[in-house]
Amino acid sequence: MYRIDFNKLRFLIVDDNPHMRRILRTLLHSFGTREVYEAEDGATALEMYSHYSPDILITDWEMPIFDGLELAQMIRQPEAKGNPYAPIIMLTAHSEKRRVTLARDAGVTEFLAKPISSKGLYQRILNVVASPRPFIRTRNYFGPDRRRNTTAGYIGPERRHGGEADIIQQPSLLDKARVNT
């Protein structure tokens, strides 16, 4: 059994609606988080993301200038200056399966449909903190492994081919990103 020390986590919340930002901030503070930064559009969020290196980003989808989906795509650039691996939780009023798929393919880690609930938010945060997924890089995707289950019963098309892997170790990009800020 684990407990999350929220006071050791730094959040960036991105939503153009001030009421939703207030609700999110209230929930995160009541979980125990001290460091919560806020942005009201994707462009500001990207700047704050580079500056503050948040541990977890929670973003709305529909926003002016550029939206949450574009924000996720910009963060998930393997050669980006900032940390491309931070968990992204998409909190949105979009509730169609097609949207979930789009968000997943943009590199979003967790999807949470509004109306927001304390329990739903807590569980998404618990997932990204306690059970991080490996990242996959292909010709046209970079982001958390889109296969949440690795059961032998997978019946979809096999797009990955195995074989012997070359394995290399690299130092922490997160440390590098924090040094650069």
Next chain:
Amino acid sequence: MSKPRPGDIQVATFPTHQVITQANPLRRAMRRLVEDAPAEPADDPVARAEAALASLSGEFGDWMAEECQRLAAAHADLLRDGVTKDSRAALFRAAHDIKGDATTFGFPAAAATAASLCRIIEHAPDLAKVPDELIANHVAAIQAIVREGAGGQKSEVQRALNRKLRGVADDYLAAVNRDRPEHLEAILAPSLVPEE
């Protein structure tokens, strides 16, 4: 090989993809609960958050009224300026915000009506050709729901109003999208969130 530090990355390269594994950089925020240790004081972060949210609820009525005013203003701009990229986006965002937050604010029927309005804006092939009354009736219904408040018999009337509007909107969208299967599929697909 030295023990990986949090954030260190291991890259396994396969012919078609790479698998990148990190020692959990957020491990520092996880604390294992020792089974035999003296019981820690009861701590339920979700209950704390619910209580904090309840303490904000006194403001929800005013917030909802502001969201309604924003929707009405966006609708007035659309009527005045016609359908432009900006006027369409402003109306959609105002409706979309109500779809997302009205339930939290205690107005689930307003959220459902706003969801119907979002579907019209998103899936009508040409918003300028949508009958004015269809949009105006959605906006007016949301305003009426918020003005009247929720609860008891009012909620039943609001649900009936919403069902009626949603039915008319869905019939319209099905008719104008009969040659656009990707939109038709999206319109008919079930929502991830239970309907009001």
